[in-house]
Amino acid sequence: MNGTDYSTTDINLAAYLLATDHQLLRLDGPPRQRSFTFGSVTAEDVRRFYAGAPSDARKVLGALRDLKGLIVQGGRP
Secondary structure (H helix, E strand, C coil), X not given: CEEEEEEECCHHHHHHHHHCCCCEEEEECCHHHCEEEEEEEXXXXXXXXXXXXXXXXXXXXXXXXXXXXXXXXCCCC
């Protein structure tokens, strides 16, 4: 993974990526199996999330709320 498009079904990771200024490119799949695809994500970005990197809690919670809204609406970013 070298700054390429990255897909995940982990909504918490998706919220972190969105809160750390990664662009959400698309939302795919059925409502209970959504896949979030982001642009320009590196292996280091993902590693930081799983290592518990500090982040702005308000931004992450806001991003989580936004992603859940997209899932419910079935909308596109």
